[in-house]
Amino acid sequence: MLLKRTQWLLILSLVLGMAMAPVASVLAGTGCTITTTIEDGRKFKADICVPNPGGGADYEMSFDLEFDVDPDDPGSLQNLTVPCVGFSVDVLDAGEIANIDSRLPDPANQAIDPALPLRVTIEPPVGCGLAFKDDYDAEFDATNLTWVAQSPYRLMKAPIGGSFVDITAEVTPGSVRSRGCSGTFSEFVMVVDSVQDYANEAIAAYADLGLALNDNALGPTARSTLKSDHGVSQAAFAAGNYAEAIARLDDLKAHCGVLGGPALPNAWRSARDLVNLEGELVSKTGHVRFLLGRLNGDP
Numbered sequence: 001m002l003l004k005r006t007q008w009l010l011i012l013s014l015v016l017g018m019a020m021a022p023v024a025s026v027l028a029g030t031g032c033t034i035t036t037t038i039e040d041g042r043k044f045k046a047d048i049c050v051p052n053p054g055g056g057a058d059y060e061m062s063f064d065l066e067f068d069v070d071p072d073d074p075g076s077l078q079n080l081t082v083p084c085v086g087f088s089v090d091v092l093d094a095g096e097i098a099n100i101d102s103r104l105p106d107p108a109n110q111a112i113d114p115a116l117p118l119r120v121t122i123e124p125p126v127g128c129g130l131a132f133k134d135d136y137d138a139e140f141d142a143t144n145l146t147w148v149a150q151s152p153y154r155l156m157k158a159p160i161g162g163s164f165v166d167i168t169a170e171v172t173p174g175s176v177r178s179r180g181c182s183g184t185f186s187e188f189v190m191v192v193d194s195v196q197d198y199a200n201e202a203i204a205a206y207a208d209l210g211l212a213l214n215d216n217a218l219g220p221t222a223r224s225t226l227k228s229d230h231g232v233s234q235a236a237f238a239a240g241n242y243a244e245a246i247a248r249l250d251d252l253k254a255h256c257g258v259l260g261g262p263a264l265p266n267a268w269r270s271a272r273d274l275v276n277l278e279g280e281l282v283s284k285t286g287h288v289r290f291l292l293g294r295l296n297g298d299p
Contacts (some may be wrong), residue, residue, distance in 0.1 A: 032058055034089065036082050042069045044085045050118070053091060060144050063089070063120045063188070066137045075267075076133045084128035084270070086185075092117040100189055104156060104164050109195040113153075116142050122185040123160070124270040131269035134260055135279035138167070139179040140190040147173040149299040152196060155180045158187045166201075169286035170293075181286055183268055183279015202291040206234045209284040217277050219263035225255050226264075226281070233288075242296035249289045256282050 032049035039045055044065040049058050065085065070076040092100065097112045100119070104110040120140075124130040140155055151171040155178040158164040164187075167180030178190050213227050233248035256278050260266030266278035 042067050046087055048089055050091055059118055062141045064139045067132050068134045078131040079129040084124055084130040086123040086125055088121045090119055092119055105166055110191050110193050113192045120188040126270050128270050133267050135181045135183050135282045137181045141177045143175045145176040147176045152192050153178050154191050154193050156189050156191055157182055160186050166287055167283050169290050182283045183276030198291045198294045205288045212281055212284055215277055217265050217275055222259045222263040226252055242292045246289055246292050249285050253282055253285050
């Protein structure tokens with residue numbers, strides 16, 4: 001008999017809480033396992049197999065978080081352990097799917113794929129001390145889905161119960177790998193975008209990035225530099241020169257890396273008392289770049 005979702009999540013959380021090394025949690029009565037580990041001191045990896053409550057094929061995927069590590073800065077990544085990541089995964093029921101669909105950027109055209117109704121939640125415990133600088137890469141690798149060119153899958157992230165934002169930076173083969181980056185955590189899902197209106201999405205994404213560049217935490221010199229990169233890239237996009245627009249976004253991302261610090265807050269810690277603006281700007285920049293790449297013919 002299959003365990004209810006709440007039961008196997010409880011089993012998983014108990015096992016994770018007791019282990020600092022790789023953990024393989026067997027979901028009793030299902031033949032599935034969830035294995036979590038830390039690789040190379042900088043990457044959290046979860047290999048996930050969870051049972052289909054409807055009795056069909058199991059749902060299988062992996063979820064990775066990879067952090068930047070600066071060898072000259074011992075504070076660039078601290079206390080990365082399996083328990084300190086605060087990982088959980090659940091199979092969404094019909095009500096939860098409806099709730100998530102309603103929180104997507106374009107609910108009329110974006111939705112959870114019934115073939116992968118999984119949500120990953122990352123909520124590092126406050127007292128655990130996980131801390132990092134800049135941004136991290138997140139990746140859904142759905143091993144039971146098939147990749148096609150111009151894949152409609154997108155990686156979405158939201159604060160618990162909040163609105164989702166599209167953080168997709170690339171969608172690549174290897175089944176379906178949807179990757180993005182961020183500077184904060186919480187809920188992650190992979191969804192299907194049935195329309196993929198790249199031009200209008202890019203207009204909105206440029207506007208969103210521009211608003212973020214008005215954040216009061218951004219120093220005046222940093223704001224001037226990043227807004228210049230943004231403006232030049234947006235002008236190239238408007239002119240249909242997508243390659244130039246992408247190159248200027250690469251400048252913006254590089255400048256974020258250089259400016260991270262007092263002029264551009266770039267740290268997150270589990271106490272949740274810091275604003276990682278650098279991570280969010282890089283995330284938004286990566287998503288605009290993805291849209292421009294599709295307009296420029298990327299598969």
